[in-house]
Amino acid sequence: MPEAKNKAVKQDFEPDILVFCCNWCSYAGADLAGVSRFQYPPNMRIVRVMCSGRVDPSFVLKALKEGADGVLITGCHIGDCHYISGNEYAKERFEKLHRIIIKQLGINEKRVRLEWVSASEGRRFADLITEFTNEIRGLGPLKFY
């Protein structure tokens, strides 16, 4: 049995986190975390898309509106994209999303993050989820004023 390193203890506030994974790299990285039995907090739910380039800003905004406390978009490292350049457009769009929308809405920009995880980075995936979950926990529930 793997060490219960990241064992969750019921806290006052448990965030809801949505994670977008691309089919080829980060989803595979998440699978590898599983195969390797790397434990991480159970707060997040993954939505699989074919490419991080598919993640429309409206998905993120919708999730925040419906009550997600944090959204994580993940994809292949730059240069590794299965679709050659989809992740570069994801990055471009994400920066715009951050710059314009998140700030205008007064949402802490730490709540929406873009990260690259390769298919071999199971450890990194688990660590990333742990770290992101803890960060969102620290920020508390997302409230619109």
Place this chain on the structure above:
Amino acid sequence: MEGSVLVIGAGIAGIQTSLDLTELGFKVYLVERTPSIGGRMAQLDKTFPTNDCSLCILAPKMVEVFRNPNIELMTYHEVKKISGEVGNFAVTVLKKPRYLDETKCKGCGDCATKCPKIEVPNVFDMSLGKRKSIYIPFPQAVPPVYLIDPEICLKLTKGVCGVCEKVCTVEAIDFEQKPQDIEINVGAIVVATGFDMPAEQLSSRWGYRYQNVVSALEYERILCASGPFEGHVLRPSDQKEPQKIAFIQCAGSRDLHENVPYCSSVCCMYTAKEAIITKEHSDNSDCYVFRHDIRAYGKNFYEFTQRAQDEYGVKYFQSKISSIEEDKDNNDLLIHYEDLKTGKFSDFKANLVVLATPLVPTKGTEEMAGILDVELDKYNFYKERSYFNKSLSSKEGIFLCGFCQGPMDIPETVTDASGVASQVAMILNSVKFNEIREKEGIEPEREIKITDEPRIGVLICHCGINIGKYVDVSSAVEYVKTLPYVVHVEDNMYSCSSDSQIRIKELIKEHNLNRLIVASCTPRTHESLFQETCVEVGLNKYLFEMVNIRDQCSWVHMNEYEFATDKAKDLIRMAVAKARLLKPLTEALLDITPNALIIGGGISGLTAALNLASQGFQVYIVEKENKLGGNLNDLNILYPIHEDSSKFLNEIKNKVEKSKNIQVFLSSKFKEIKGYIGNYNVSIIDSKENTQDVKVGTIIVATGALELKPEGLFQYNEKNKNVITQLELEKKLKSDDKSWLDGIDRITVILCVNARQKKGITYCSNVCCGVSLKNISIIKELKPELEIVVLYRDFQMAKKEFEEYYRDRRKESMFLRYDLDGQPEIVKINEKPEKYQVSVFETNLQDQLQFETDLVVLSTPMVPPENLQELAKMLKVPLDKNRFFLEAHVKLRPLDFATEGIFLCGCAQWPKNIQDSISQANGAAGRASRFLSAKTIKTSGLIAEVSQERCIGCGKCESVCPYNAIELIDSLLDFEEVSLNVSKSFINSALCKGCGTCAATCQNGAISVKHYDFDQIYAMIESYLLE
């Protein structure tokens, strides 16, 4: 004649050959002596020069092999006997006992968890890690099936234990299994047995016996995230992070004393890669490379070794190692070496030493060659029938692929693989598709209308205890029953087992389901299995949805039963929300015109044409010059076997002329190329402006390369007749008039002219060293008393043939080494006869030398022809930064473009010699003939679609599409009396890959991506958060 092929060895060579062979219409028996396919590539951490994760790019191919109905995967089998001849070989294969029934084993690993802790070194981890007696070689092994090591199993050795049998819920364990002989008949055989890296056979001076001296393959495992140290750079003795890591090149290769006279070809590159990855992993580690020559044999490889130095601070020493010793107190290593730049002997202290040990033919090669009755060469690699076609063994019908024929890297291996497949197709052309099996028993597809009320069935898997122990499956079942549109839910032990497939079919019929959800493991490995099951019972495969509650739930929340159960319920609910909105999708069938266009009539284009023509396809060759042959027309004698170039070319030209299937267009170019895979309309225009239109299904680009003219360098100009390029020397040597040699007593050859620089041309052209050495030997034959001086930087003589060739030439001339900081200088000192003075700083001697010479020969790199941009635009394919064509993936798809249906080979891709050009041409022909053989191509249903009403024709989608699948098309829009010309975006379903980047880019929401559409993803988000 048999329509099946035996492939021996299931590394990347065997895998790629098998996949290509089945597409060309042959059944494959893939025999692998270890328990998993994947070979050496599966052990690598990353691959140069892109530093792609090796397993990530290999694993999809492994799964493809596993699922292919026309590949009979025979892992843990060995070939014992072969008789017969081409077309009809009888083969005996030994099936070794795994001591479990592989049709029952689900790969859950419960057995290994309970197996007593008697451990042996894990061979896959190069013995750095441990495994138990029941084991799987590595987590991603294919087939994903365990086996028992009879040497240490307590039950098999002592008759006690047997705990695995007790815990295995599917009763797969079978201690009674015995070896078994299997007889098969095949039409051809492909040998792809790969290499070994036996560091223990090196002489003691390399210090391999010390704990902290590891071979490069061991170091790959150390670097690998799934390796014994989880990707932390640690040294074996104390598992501490080493600060100084020394990489020793040529640790045994190119060394007569070690019995490895040849260059292993790939070490310079993987060393640079390992050093770069080390620097990326750990800030505290410094990397030092003790090098001999830098032999970066491949596209943009030399620049990669430079990046290691310039960007990552890896330090390179040009050196010779005398010995490596251990400091007993701290297990550090002391390297005694000679610095070849200063001539000084020094000592270097390192915490870890990585040896680039020789790569040799795999163990058992001699026995296998005996069984096959084929010849080996003097290094024990399989001997090729002719230097110019390294895929053919000494025996008809037996082919060679990959490292078993000689040192090569992965791109060259997969090139070989595709080439071998196409050459098998040439000899077994008449029995293509004879043994190919289509899936049987498929019911016609049931029509599901959008207006039909969804009837969703959900299957929740226990996966033995893998899910069931950490998630409350029965409470999930009860919960899912309450969800809207769900008409049936049940749980089972293994959803993937064959009896479950029967159950799924029953359920779909019994409950008239029009959507199916399986909540189990990952869709990456199992989605297509369930989709196939749905299709068999007439349910469109896109009405299936999979939920990952194992890899991404039970396995990562093993101590949180409640949370994991909640998460599983949420994930299934989200899938139900999406499934409601799933639509049946169609996969369009496109017809393929069985003709090919080949652009360029050099050796590559001609070879590809002959290959395709003999497979029965119509081929059009378009050549811009007025004759076929390209660069071969100017060459004299071909190295390293000294064959007459004209004779060689004439033989090929004769074959082309005789072929009924080849039509040649000389002095021609293109007016227009339009269309997509399977259906290109090509308009060819000749010098007299006559046009002719042809229809083709596929295109091969073989536009070649030219020798760079070094205008203004080293006195090269119009006036100086005795400063010439290597190609100009070839022409002189080719002409019958040899009077130009009169009065010439000394020739100076300068290598790397205008190549491998910091600015300008940065690459190594790979072929110039070989060409120069060949010309030296020819001149020496013509005029033995002549003196030849060669000024070189590194000798690019990778490959098994070349080291010895180089060694022989060293006896014939004087070799002086210079480096980039001290370029030679040429001064003209006499007009008639021309005489030049050469000054150069010789780095080995550390001395400035000056001498006179009568003739200067400059070796310049090959460059792409001018105006390729125009052609590239017409074909919608990219060029790289050096203006060569850019392939789809430098490692695993070197002959494909990202645009399907177009391929490349020869110097259009990168400068290469004739052997490599021919190998690539056969490979490209193989890649192309996969489509041509198929007659039709099925497109994926997962594609994007434009709503014409919403599209405003802004063109953003067109600019982001990586596959050129989107085009703006003008159309007339009528408004009562006025007609407006408007642009609308149009997506070609044959080219779209469904990534969805266009949909997220479109600001009007005009593009939907089937199966991942806006409403479907919105529904998942809402369903997650609204509960």
